[in-house]
Amino acid sequence: xxxxxxxxxxxxxxxxxxxxxxxxxxxxxxxxxxxxxxxxxxxxxxxxxxxxxxxxxxxxxxxxxxxxxxxxxxxxxxxxxxxxxxxxxxxxxxxxxxxxxxxxxxxxxxxxxxxxxxxxxxxxxxxxxxxxxxxxxxxxxxxxxxxxxxxxxxxxxxxxxxxxxxxxxxxxxxxxxxxxxxxxxxxxxxxxxxxxxxxxxxxxxxxxxxxxxxxxxxxxxxxxxxxxxxxxxxxxxxxxxxxxxxxxxxxxxxxxxxxxxxxxxxxxxxxxxxxxxxxxxxxxxxxxxxxxxxxxxxxxxxxxxxxxxxxxxxxxxxxxxxxxxxxxxxxxxxxxxxxxxxxxxxxxxxxxxxxxxxxxxxxxxxxxxxxxxxxxxxxxxxxxxxxx
Amino acid sequence: xxxxxxxxxxxxxxxxxxxxxxxxxxxxxxxxxxxxxxxxxxxxxxxxxxxxxxxxxxxxxxxxxxxxxxxxxxxxxxxxxxxxxxxxxxxxxxxxxxxxxxxxxxxxxxxxxxxxxxxxxxxxxxxxxxxxxxxxxxxxxxxxxxxxxxxxxxxxxxxxxxxxxxxxxxxxxxxxxxxxxxxxxxxxxxxxxxxxxxxxxxxxxxxxxxxxxxxxxxxxxxxxxxxxxxxxxxxxxxxxxxxxxxxxxxxxxxxxxxxxxxxxxxxxxxxxxxxxxxxxxxxxxxxxxxxxxxxxxxxxxxxxxxxxxxxxxxxxxxxxxxxxxxxxxxxxxxxxxxxxxxxxxxxxxxxxxxxxxxxxxxxxxxxxxxxxxxxxxxxxxxxxxxxx
Numbered sequence: 001x002x003x004x005x006x007x008x009x010x011x012x013x014x015x016x017x018x019x020x021x022x023x024x025x026x027x028x029x030x031x032x033x034x035x036x037x038x039x040x041x042x043x044x045x046x047x048x049x050x051x052x053x054x055x056x057x058x059x060x061x062x063x064x065x066x067x068x069x070x071x072x073x074x075x076x077x078x079x080x081x082x083x084x085x086x087x088x089x090x091x092x093x094x095x096x097x098x099x100x101x102x103x104x105x106x107x108x109x110x111x112x113x114x115x116x117x118x119x120x121x122x123x124x125x126x127x128x129x130x131x132x133x134x135x136x137x138x139x140x141x142x143x144x145x146x147x148x149x150x151x152x153x154x155x156x157x158x159x160x161x162x163x164x165x166x167x168x169x170x171x172x173x174x175x176x177x178x179x180x181x182x183x184x185x186x187x188x189x190x191x192x193x194x195x196x197x198x199x200x201x202x203x204x205x206x207x208x209x210x211x212x213x214x215x216x217x218x219x220x221x222x223x224x225x226x227x228x229x230x231x232x233x234x235x236x237x238x239x240x241x242x243x244x245x246x247x248x249x250x251x252x253x254x255x256x257x258x259x260x261x262x263x264x265x266x267x268x269x270x271x272x273x274x275x276x277x278x279x280x281x282x283x284x285x286x287x288x289x290x291x292x293x294x295x296x297x298x299x300x301x302x303x304x305x306x307x308x309x310x311x312x313x314x315x316x317x318x319x320x321x322x323x324x325x326x327x328x329x330x331x332x333x334x335x336x337x338x339x340x341x342x343x344x345x346x347x348x349x350x351x352x353x354x355x356x357x358x359x360x361x362x363x364x365x366x367x368x369x370x371x372x373x374x375x376x377x378x379x380x381x382x383x384x385x386x387x388x
Numbered sequence: 389x390x391x392x393x394x395x396x397x398x399x400x401x402x403x404x405x406x407x408x409x410x411x412x413x414x415x416x417x418x419x420x421x422x423x424x425x426x427x428x429x430x431x432x433x434x435x436x437x438x439x440x441x442x443x444x445x446x447x448x449x450x451x452x453x454x455x456x457x458x459x460x461x462x463x464x465x466x467x468x469x470x471x472x473x474x475x476x477x478x479x480x481x482x483x484x485x486x487x488x489x490x491x492x493x494x495x496x497x498x499x500x501x502x503x504x505x506x507x508x509x510x511x512x513x514x515x516x517x518x519x520x521x522x523x524x525x526x527x528x529x530x531x532x533x534x535x536x537x538x539x540x541x542x543x544x545x546x547x548x549x550x551x552x553x554x555x556x557x558x559x560x561x562x563x564x565x566x567x568x569x570x571x572x573x574x575x576x577x578x579x580x581x582x583x584x585x586x587x588x589x590x591x592x593x594x595x596x597x598x599x600x601x602x603x604x605x606x607x608x609x610x611x612x613x614x615x616x617x618x619x620x621x622x623x624x625x626x627x628x629x630x631x632x633x634x635x636x637x638x639x640x641x642x643x644x645x646x647x648x649x650x651x652x653x654x655x656x657x658x659x660x661x662x663x664x665x666x667x668x669x670x671x672x673x674x675x676x677x678x679x680x681x682x683x684x685x686x687x688x689x690x691x692x693x694x695x696x697x698x699x700x701x702x703x704x705x706x707x708x709x710x711x712x713x714x715x716x717x718x719x720x721x722x723x724x725x726x727x728x729x730x731x732x733x734x735x736x737x738x739x740x741x742x743x744x745x746x747x748x749x750x751x752x753x754x755x756x757x758x759x760x761x762x763x764x765x766x767x768x769x770x771x772x773x774x775x776x
Contacts, residue, residue, distance in 0.1 A: 001402075001403075001565070001628060001631035001632050001635060002403065003402060003403025003404060003406065004400075004402050004403065005399065005400065005401050005402070006399075006400040006402070007397075007398075007399035007400065008396070009395075009396075009397040010395075011393065011394075011395035012392075012393065012394040012395065012647075013393050014389075014391060014392050014393065014394070014647075014648065015389075015390065015391025015392065016391060018391065177389070210628055210632075212608070212611070212612040212615060212632065213608070213609065213612050213632060213635060213636055213639070216604070216607075216608030216609075216611070216612060217605070217608060219604075219608075220600070220601070220604030220605060220607075220608055221601065221604075223600070223604070224600040224601050224604060227600060240389060240598055243389035243648075244389050244598075244600065244601060247389060247601060247647075247648060248601055251601070256644075259400075259402075259635075260402065260631075260635060
């Protein structure tokens with residue numbers, strides 16, 4: 001166990017019929033908010049009406065800011081920052097999936113900054129204060145509802161960068177699984193891959209060697225997510241499967257998993273970001289390509305933890321460590337195929353000829369994240385070869 | 389998954405050499421504190437000196453209030469409340485084990501109340517506001533460092549009652565495992581039993597039937613605690629064993645385990661409280677008597693979850709559910725014996741003739757906690773028979 005700090009002050013309100021409580025919860029944060037959302041889905045599933053009614057009943061005025069893209073872009077963030085400043089809102093209310101919450105974090109910080117939020121994302125400045133952020137999550141996947149990080153793509157350069165500030169934990173996140181039962185099969189699959197990726201980044205890269213709390217936490221959540229996925233595949237309206245996945249996705253990236261494991265990295269995210277940044281594929285779809293690729297690369301160097309994963313998550317019984325690891329990767333890849341998340345460049349139409357462009361972008365991100373000593377250009381090229 | 393709310397705003401600072409950061413962390417809560425502690429152990433292990441130096445450097449004045457007992461008593465709480473009011477302190481700083489933190493919570497609330505904290509414990513009034521509480525934990529066991537509950541014994545009546553208020557989450561808890569390596573073997577064992585008890589109360593009594601997140605969370609932590617115990621038994625100064633146990637004990641009672649399991653109870657605590665209340669034995673020592681007793685009683689009615697526990701925690705392979713459950717209880721009881729925590733009234737010298745007195749007290753507590761419909765006098769008598 002290494003030294004760590006853990007502080008996650010987000011209040012989670014979880015369950016059926018809880019969206020209507022947003023007004024009551026939000027009252028203490030002010031009288032006027034910017035309501036950020038994406039497209040029309042929250043109007044179709046009734047969430048929009050419930051939120052508006054609840055805000056009205058609580059006497060909270062709101063300015064609407066729709067149009068968040070599924071990979072939030074900087075120009076739209078800037079529009080929200082300008083509107084939040086102009087309207088002098090007291091807080092931000094995000095209603096939507098991870099992208100909407102992420103963009104809302106960027107707006108909450110940007111509204112209190114003189115410099116651009118992009119400067120913060122590049123590490124050139126810090127967030128000094130931020131507007132309070134509340135959210136109603138409609139798509140579980142990214143874990144943003146219970147952490148202080150967010151990702152934005154610069155639509156001028158296609159760079160996709162993520163960062164966090166302790167000031168950006170949502171004050172309140174409302175998670176109502178009933179609104180998730182209509183998420184289509186493909187996006188459900190991408191969400192599942194995303195949540196799994198959050199669990200395994202630290203698991204496979206942590207520097208401490210004996211971390212039973214954290215290992216068991218991760219293995220249990222991955223196993224549970226797989227169980228949920230099977231229930232949802234069978235019946236997309238299965239409340240228990242949807243609800244359990246929704247909570248698992250929040251727990252997957254709330255800081256608890258990696259607490260005490262020492263330094264760790266996010267290599268699978270590193271090489272994914274250029275994919276969803278350039279090609280506008282879902283982040284989870286990119287991850288189901290990069291996860292098996294990175295694991296294959298890693299297993300060549302040290303297969304011990306991958307073998308442990310295969311044994312404890314998939315029940316692989318091979319005694320030989322390398323064989324168990326290899327089998328674990330195979331099972332995971334074919335499970336991604338089974339749930340309908342792509343596992344190669346070919347499956348999403350990324351041409352091999354783009355490799356150089358993608359490598360440049362990943363290497364630049366490695367520099368931003370301070371990972372470039374391990375993830376050199378050569379290593380990144382090698383990793384992308386395993387994605388083809 | 390049932391509806392729930394989860395909100396745990398305590399900041400955890402974990403690791404070697406972190407006690408010295410208390411001044412820096414405390415500064416934002418004021419300039420004068422009441423420093424609550426027990427006996428001389430914090431002076432022997434150097435924690436007292438480190439705290440004093442850190443407070444001085446941060447310019448924080450402090451009034452000392454030592455003498456907390458290992459089951460905190462109401463009269464001493466009242467002394468602390470009076471002193472906190474008289475000295476007009478800004479916050480409370482607890483330095484010690486679970487009892488010191490618990491008493492500090494009672495003082496933090498009592499200092500802002502007109503009525504007695506005992507009225508709150510009996511459910512006759514609520515906490516409206518409380519002084520901020522920070523703590524430096526020296527004995528991991530109760531989980532009080534990451535939750536809002538506390539237990540006090542009324543030294544007039546020997547009643548031991550616990551309750552919580554969301555205002556009583558510690559603002560900051562510093563957990564430095566190095567200060568725990570000198571905890572003697574018996575108290576280490578009682579602490580281990582206590583942490584396990586916190587995990588299994590919800591596990592065995594939750595109303596939802598499919599709770600893989602929560603079940604796996606509990607099973608993993610119990611397994612990990614057992615692994616830690618074995619390391620500590622072998623080498624009491626084993627840092628990794630001590631540190632991992634310290635974090636596990638906090639996670640055992642921080643609200644995460646039972647989130648989403650629906651209603652649940654604390655029957656093993658219910659029947660323990662009179663034991664440590666009357667006989668001044670350690671709470672954990674009482675629990676290693678009541679846990680196997682309650683499980684034996686429960687297995688007669690429904691052995692399914694106990695069998696699951698036996699299989700997943702102890703690797704019991706019996707196919708028959710009742711046999712697996714029975715074996716699981718036996719393994720747990722003999723493991724308590726092995727680590728030196730008592731498993732019967734006889735072992736701690738509680739005479740069978742006291743049964744009526746103990747039953748009266750447990751039943752009264754069942755009424756206070758609203759558990760008396762299931763835990764009638766007859767049931768309690770039956771349970772204590774299994775403790776003899």
